[in-house]
Amino acid sequence: MPITAADQLDDGLSIAELIHAAGYTQRVRGAADYRLLQLISRIHEHREDQHIAQVAARAEQNPPAEASGIAAVLAPRDKYGPDGLERAIGDIGAELCVTPQRARRLIAAASAARYRLPETARALAEGFIDLDRMTMVVTRTDLVGSAEILRLDRELATAIFHRGPMSTQRFRTLVDRLIHKHDPDAVRRRAARTDENRNITIAPDRFATGQARISGSLPHEQAAVINARLDAMAKEVHRGDGRTLKQRRADAYVALARGLQHLCCHCDDCNAAPGPEPAPIAAPSPTEPAATSDTAGDTSATPQTCSHPTTPLMYVVVNLSTLLGLDNDPAYLDGQGLVDADTARALLAEAKRAYIAPSREDPAAERRYRPSRKLRALLRAGELCCQFPGCNAPVSQADLDHHHAHGDGGRTTPSNIGPLCRFHHRLKTFEHWRQYQDTWHTTVFTSPDGLRYVGNAYNGLDIFDTICREPVDRPPEHPTRSRFDQRRNASRARRQRAQQKWEKEHPPPF
Secondary structure, eight states, X not given: OOOOTTTTTTTTOOHHHHHXXXXXXXXXXXXXXXXXXXXXXXXXXHHHHHHHHHHHHHHHHXXXXXXXXXXXXXXXXXXXSOXXXXXXXXXXXXXXXXXXXXXXXXXXXXXXXXXXXXXXXXXXXXXXXXXHHHHHHHHHTTTSOHHHHHHHHHHHHHHHHHHOOOOHHHHHHHHHHHHHHHOHHHHHHHHHHHHHTOEEEEEEOSSSTTOXXXXXXXXXXXXXXXXXXXXXXXXXXXXXXXXXXXXXXXXXXXXXXXXXXXXXXXXXXXXXXXXXXXXOOOOXXXXXXXXXXXXXXXXXTOTTBOSOOOOOOOOEEOXXXXXXXXXXXXXXXXXXXXXXXXXXXXXXXXXXXXXXXXXXXXXXXXXXXXXXXXXXXXXXXXXXXXXXXXXXXXXXXXXXXXXXXXXXXXXXXXXXXXXXXXXXXXXXXXXXXXXXXXXXXXXXXXXXXXXXXXXXXSOGGGTOGGGOOOOTTOOTTOHHHHHHHHHHHHHHHXXXXXXXXXXXXXXXXX
């Protein structure tokens, strides 16, 4: 097969140019997706107009009686045949080779992009967000009122353009925060819908023989309870257990279905312990009563179960004023996202609490490597997930990493520590990524090739601003504020000019 010129197009590019080309391709894809939505919306409009015209023509030929209504003039083909939306679904499904459900979602997103969220759609057209994030906004704002959606759309678009790219977890939290701000009633309506639509399905896995796939939809506070319980059971076993954490979580799910509250350990010591093997569970016969919950939940007869049960943990960040009922600001449930005030108060009714305040200078603590308990709580409350660009790992499971290494003189302070998941912690340590945090808590990563990325364009300090402590030597009116703003604007302008120059020198198809 001969090699074409297009195959050799990127052969001479450096690694930095290849990365820029990948980013440029993503932005071009966003523009193409924007046009796709516009086209889909117009197809839908044409099909609706055709359907309405046919109904109107039928009504003119056979005017209905006043009491009979428009249904009387419809022929069976018109009455039971597809309407304009269904015709558009057929067109889009055939052309894009997607299912009717996928085509319907695209049409809904296209309509919202044209009429409900035009400013956010413009961010898609300019490559600041992708189609998945656009669809996320459309779905999550579906219950927002028509008057409120205009204000939300403008504020969301402003945040997208000024803050830059952010991970899906941060972006979803930003959208939910704006919904809480502009239309709190929509939050309650969405919670009611989520509760009504809860379900669990178990079906054969289409891609792996002999396996099944479990999926479901639950209110996120209920999902967090299940997730915390599985984590706790998976961590109960001894270190000698040879299973991975994922395998132990799966076994814990099965153990819960069997009525057990603890996970059996598979280490050598526990397997060597004498005792009867746990009997398999079979369906009871019509003449034999099923085991009661007391019998099923008794784990004393299974010596393989470790004797150190772990308490399930969930991390919830909420303002004290909300907890006391003085306001209804949303709370953040780690790994899930924003929850409404009533849900947060219910989750924290009997929970262990840690009160967080802006940290004070402590020279002795700053010299220690391990941050204090209060500093760890403050750092985790100030972030939503791993700080690395695009990562959604829960902040409670992340390592607290020194930006400037402690061994090289880095201090243990909020401005020099941030959460990184274990993968990105290793990547930063061994691949020489550099990281720093500016005065306003924005974390910037510099790759080994000199490319810069913002890691926390939206974080917990945007939701809980009372835990943010401004530097004592730089009050809001200090001239350095304007100096930094000028430098940032100049730097952004240079990057934009460099990007425009590169795009001019490398036109499509790249």
